[in-house]
Structure formats: C-alpha cells, structure tokens
Amino acid sequence: MSKRVVSLEILQSLSDAITELADKIGPSVVRIRSGRGFGTGVVWREDGYVLTCSHVVGRASAVEIGFGKGENVQAKVTGHDPYSDMALLKVEQNGLKAIELGDSEQIKVGQLVFAFANPFGRRPSTTSGIVTTANAALGWGRGFMENMIITDAPLNPGYSGGPLVDASGKMIGLNVAYANSRGIAIPINASKMIIDSLIREGRIRRAHLGIMTDTLSFSQDIAKQAKIEQEEGLMILEVEPDSPAKKAGLVVGDIVVGFNKARIRSHQDLHRLLTKDIIGKPVEIEILRAEKLVKLTISSTEDEPS
Numbered sequence: 001m002s003k004r005v006v007s008l009e010i011l012q013s014l015s016d017a018i019t020e021l022a023d024k025i026g027p028s029v030v031r032i033r034s035g036r037g038f039g040t041g042v043v044w045r046e047d048g049y050v051l052t053c054s055h056v057v058g059r060a061s062a063v064e065i066g067f068g069k070g071e072n073v074q075a076k077v078t079g080h081d082p083y084s085d086m087a088l089l090k091v092e093q094n095g096l097k098a099i100e101l102g103d104s105e106q107i108k109v110g111q112l113v114f115a116f117a118n119p120f121g122r123r124p125s126t127t128s129g130i131v132t133t134a135n136a137a138l139g140w141g142r143g144f145m146e147n148m149i150i151t152d153a154p155l156n157p158g159y160s161g162g163p164l165v166d167a168s169g170k171m172i173g174l175n176v177a178y179a180n181s182r183g184i185a186i187p188i189n190a191s192k193m194i195i196d197s198l199i200r201e202g203r204i205r206r207a208h209l210g211i212m213t214d215t216l217s218f219s220q221d222i223a224k225q226a227k228i229e230q231e232e233g234l235m236i237l238e239v240e241p242d243s244p245a246k247k248a249g250l251v252v253g254d255i256v257v258g259f260n261k262a263r264i265r266s267h268q269d270l271h272r273l274l275t276k277d278i279i280g281k282p283v284e285i286e287i288l289r290a291e292k293l294v295k296l297t298i299s300s301t302e303d304e305p306s
Helices: 003-028 188-201 220-226 244-248 267-271
Strands: 029-034 037-043 049-052 062-066 072-081 086-091 112-117 125-140 143-151 163-166 171-179 182-187 211-217 232-239 255-259 282-289 292-299
Touching: 003 029, 003 037, 003 112, 003 125, 003 163, 029 049, 037 112, 037 171, 049 188, 062 086, 072 188, 086 188, 112 143, 112 171, 125 182, 143 188, 171 188, 182 188, 211 255, 211 267, 220 292, 232 244, 244 292, 255 267
Parallel strands: none
Antiparallel strands: 029 037, 029 062, 037 049, 049 086, 062 072, 072 086, 112 125, 112 163, 125 143, 143 182, 163 171, 171 182, 211 232, 232 255, 255 282, 282 292
C-alpha cells in the first residue's frame, strides 16, 4: 500500500472521528439570546440547568434558549456571578442531554481540544486547537481566576458560554473570552464548585474591603527593616468612603503585605481569602506604612456585585 493511500486513510479516520465528536456534543450545546445579543450555553444537568457566561446574559432575569431542532424556549436566570463570568439558567424542557464532564486537573500542554458553540440555534459549530497554557492566573473585571486554560482554538463571535472539550468529548472548560489570538476557558473543576453555590444561593458570597490596589515591589532593605520575608505587596490606590478599609484606618499609599495570617504578594493572594467565612468578622491586616510594619483590624462587609 502506498504512503499516499495510508495518509488519506489517516486523514479520513481523523475526519470521521471529529464528525462523531460533533454529533455527540451537539445536543448539549444551545443558543442563548438576551438583550446583549447571542451567545452559547451548555446543558449542565438533564433537569434543566444550562451553563453560560455572565456577560452573555447581562442583567437579564430571563433569556431565550434555542435548541438544535429549531425550538425556542424561555429560561430563567437562577444564578449569576460576574466575578467568574458564569451564569446558570433553568429551563422547563424534557429530553435534555447533559454534557459529560472531564477532569481539568489532568489537562496537559499540547493536548488537542475542541471549542463548541451554537449562536444561531441550529447545528453547533466547532474550532480546534491545542492547550498552550494549562494553569494561567488571569483577572478581568473585579475578579480573578486561577488555573485558567489557554488554547489556540479560535473563538468566533457567539462562542462565549460554550464548552471546551477534549478528544473524548468530555467538557474540560467553559469558554469565556478570546484575546491575543488565544481562547480562554474556566477549568471545569473550578466551575463545578461555583455552580453548586449558584444552585444553592443564586450567587457567590464574597467579602468586601473597599480598596483599589496595584502590585508593588519594594527593596530588600525595607523588607529587613519591617522584619518580613517578602519584597512584594499591594499598594492601596483608593479607599472607598464609609468602607471597612476606611473604618479600619487604611489610607492611600499603605502597602498590604498580610491578611488573616496569610502573606499577600499579589491580587490573587488577597482575592482567594475574601470568602464568605470572614464577612463581618474582625481579622488582622498587615501593612507597610512609612517603611514600618503596622497591624490593623478590619471587618469586611458582604460584596454586592453590580
């Protein structure tokens, strides 16, 4: 058998495999139509829960979902978290096929992935690529997410809210953005925890301090003088009036280096500590002020995202 024939057989086999994958994923991918336009959603559970992006639904309390057979039904927005850019919808519809979930902790750089979407409410479309980064820490809006999946699979308009799947058809991420020729997806393991909270409470409860900060590096001499083993922190650029930070005595120019007995070197360090468990509870915050370490007590309020 010639090399050309073998090559054609390999290509045909690959083509058939991708087609089968699209047929498998298709029933779980739906169109989302809101006041902001069109996007994609993925059937999370057979009892009517559909996952999409927060920026797809905006402030809407209900959206229209389009299925592959041309059916359009109304869905209620039951959970909303702009920080992670995730929203949960509930639709009264029989015969839904939930997508099969994978394990995002097993993702490897170079792994083949497929991004699915259905912005037109007919057969879903797909693009493919490889994982270029498996654990990126990214921030957008007011929140941060760790272990984000970065791929070179193009995300066309309307792909937000669609699933990122592996070669076996298991969902490993939720596509949220496309920037610098790279697709960005929330890992499915992180999505599970957020969705559980959205089902129970309709939102994610977070603590609020009332400060705007930026990362800052300082000299080793300052670190030695303050008797701390770090040379990075968060400089306070703004303190909201009547906020927990204002009441605690924080001022512009202070450098946050510790919070609730944990070292703070980045926005991610602080963000992961602002959980519902500390809302209303006094905790210690450590700052550098005039090159001296100062310890204050702060009691956070519950954040109310816009």
